[in-house]
Structure formats: C-alpha cells, structure tokens
Amino acid sequence: MTTSTLPPEPGRTLRELAKPGRFAGHQVMDRPTLDRIARNRPAGAGVPASLPHCPALLVPDPAWFARRGTASSIHGVLHGARVAALLQLLAHHQDVEPARARALAAAAACHDCRRLDDRADPGHGKRAADWLNAHGHLVTAALGAPPTPEAVTAVALHDIPHEAFNGSETEAHRRHRLAVDLLKAADALDRCRLPLTRWWPDLRRLRLPIPDCAPPLAHDLVVRSERARLDGATDAQAIELALNSALPA
Known part of the structure; x- marks a missing residue:
C-alpha cells in the first residue's frame, strides 16, 4: 500500500497559512494544527448506536487526483474517504x-479529485463530475459501485452554494435533491479539519437534519485519521483505524 503524504513546508503550519495573503496552493496537515483541532472537539458521544454496521471503506486512488500535491492535501485522499464515510452515516439516517x-x-x-489547489478553485465540482463520467469504470472496479447520474450530479454541484x-443547476438539484444535499452535508x-474554528460547519446552513452524533464523530475521524497518517500509516490504514476506533464493530 502507498501513502499520499508529503511533508509540510518547514516552519509553516496550516494556521499560519490561514492568515490573509498567505493561503498556499498546497496545504497539508501538521501536528501543531491537529493538536489545536483535537482540543476543540464538539460536545457529544460521536457514536451512532443505530448503525447496523461500520461504513464501507472507500478510499480514492491518489492517481485519480489532478495533481499529486492535491492528493496529499486537506482536500485529498483522507478528506474524500472521510466524506464517503460520513455520507453513508447520513444516508442511513x-x-x-x-x-x-x-x-x-x-x-x-x-x-475533490479534480482540484488544482487548496484555495477556492471554482469549477472543481464540474471537473470532478466530468472525470467520473469518463472514468466510472475505475471507480466501479476500485470502490464497488458505479457513479450513478444522481451521484455525478451531487459531485458537480457540491462546490456551488444553493x-x-x-x-440548469436548480433543475438538477430539484431532480436529485437528496443526493446533492447529502454530499454537501457530509x-x-x-470542515473541522480546517485550522480556524470559524471555518467549521454551520449546521444551520445545511438542508438536511444532522444527527447529534455527527459533528463529534466527524471530528474524531479527522483527528484519528490525520494523526495516524502523520505517524506513518497509509491513507487506507489511517481511515480504517479511525473508523474502527470511532464506530462500534
């Protein structure tokens, strides 16, 4: 197994890069930032007792990303895998x-596989949807499910505010409302992986009811998976460890 980790730029934490004018194109997690994130865990148990089983482990291939740096970044493989897990939890709900x-x-x-950098990058959702339409066979073979029209629509619209x-986007959302809103919520x-808490999710902006367990669980998945990767785990190992430790068997 391989990891998509690249060392952060020496002396520059994500919090430093969050200052105006210093946003870097390639942003990776670092221990000081992760330690600060860990100290701000949302209240709650974070364990959805009603789940029948742990979500499927769905880890995107780093080779699917537009740039190697993006695969190792805060919008990279670990982010994609956590969003996939969270979407399954919300879908069960x-x-x-x-x-x-x-x-x-x-x-x-x-x-986020077609992101070119870790800034706003408008249009990356549409580029990812186009990539899914062209490479659905790769996703099906690796992750065990084809990219359905509603799933591709959700990816295309995920980066555009309602x-x-x-x-045409309003019509697409009308036809695939649940899929779009599930991905936006997951x-x-x-967002609790981001270095400033004011950038963390505002649940009032989401179009779906969010179970009380979801914010602390999402935080646990970030802290445990990012810490495992900083400790040398591969992407898949880090996500598996985080899921197994955060959720009931």
Missing part, C-alpha cells in the same frame, strides 16, 4: 437503501 448509499459514497470519495445555482461536516 435518511433511510437510503444500501446500494444507493454506496454509489453516492463512492462518487463522494472522488468529489443560492448561487443557475437555472463535505461540510469534515
């Missing part, structure tokens, strides 16, 4: 059937 949830989660694992949808929950 919405009574989405397992096969449909897995297809949505497999596409969600790839939702209020900024144009006419993606938002993983």
Whole structure:
C-alpha cells in the first residue's frame, strides 16, 4: 500500500497559512494544527448506536487526483474517504437503501479529485463530475459501485452554494435533491479539519437534519485519521483505524 503524504513546508503550519495573503496552493496537515483541532472537539458521544454496521471503506486512488500535491492535501485522499464515510452515516439516517448509499459514497470519495489547489478553485465540482463520467469504470472496479447520474450530479454541484445555482443547476438539484444535499452535508461536516474554528460547519446552513452524533464523530475521524497518517500509516490504514476506533464493530 502507498501513502499520499508529503511533508509540510518547514516552519509553516496550516494556521499560519490561514492568515490573509498567505493561503498556499498546497496545504497539508501538521501536528501543531491537529493538536489545536483535537482540543476543540464538539460536545457529544460521536457514536451512532443505530448503525447496523461500520461504513464501507472507500478510499480514492491518489492517481485519480489532478495533481499529486492535491492528493496529499486537506482536500485529498483522507478528506474524500472521510466524506464517503460520513455520507453513508447520513444516508442511513435518511433511510437510503444500501446500494444507493454506496454509489453516492463512492462518487463522494472522488468529489475533490479534480482540484488544482487548496484555495477556492471554482469549477472543481464540474471537473470532478466530468472525470467520473469518463472514468466510472475505475471507480466501479476500485470502490464497488458505479457513479450513478444522481451521484455525478451531487459531485458537480457540491462546490456551488444553493443560492448561487443557475437555472440548469436548480433543475438538477430539484431532480436529485437528496443526493446533492447529502454530499454537501457530509463535505461540510469534515470542515473541522480546517485550522480556524470559524471555518467549521454551520449546521444551520445545511438542508438536511444532522444527527447529534455527527459533528463529534466527524471530528474524531479527522483527528484519528490525520494523526495516524502523520505517524506513518497509509491513507487506507489511517481511515480504517479511525473508523474502527470511532464506530462500534
């Protein structure tokens, strides 16, 4: 197994890069930033007792990312895998059937794969959706589910605020509302990986009810997976460890 980790730039933590004018194109987790994130865990147990089983482990291949640096960044492999896990948890809460949830989660694992950097990068959702349409066979073979039309639509719209949808995007959201809103919510929950708490998810902006366990669970997945990778685990090992330690067997 391989890891997509690259060492952070010496002397520059994510918190330092969060200062105005210093946003870097390639942003990776570091221990001081992760320690600060860990000290700000949301209240709650973080264990959804109603889950029938642990979510499927869906880890995107670093080779699917537009740039090698992006695969190791805060929008890279670990982020995609955590969003895939969180989407499965939210889908269970919405009574989405397992096969449909897995297809949505497999596409969600790839939702940032066409990012060119870790800044705003407008349009990366549409580029990822186009990539899924062209390379769905790779995702199906690796993650066990094809990118369905609703899953591809969710990826295409995930980076566009609801209020900024144009006419065709509004219609696409109307047709695939649950898929789009599930990915937006799962993606938002993983914002607790960001270095400033004011950038963490505002649940009032989400269009789905979020179970009380979700924010602390999302935080646990960030801290445990990022710490494991900083300690030398591969991407897949880090996510597996985080899921197994955060969720009931």
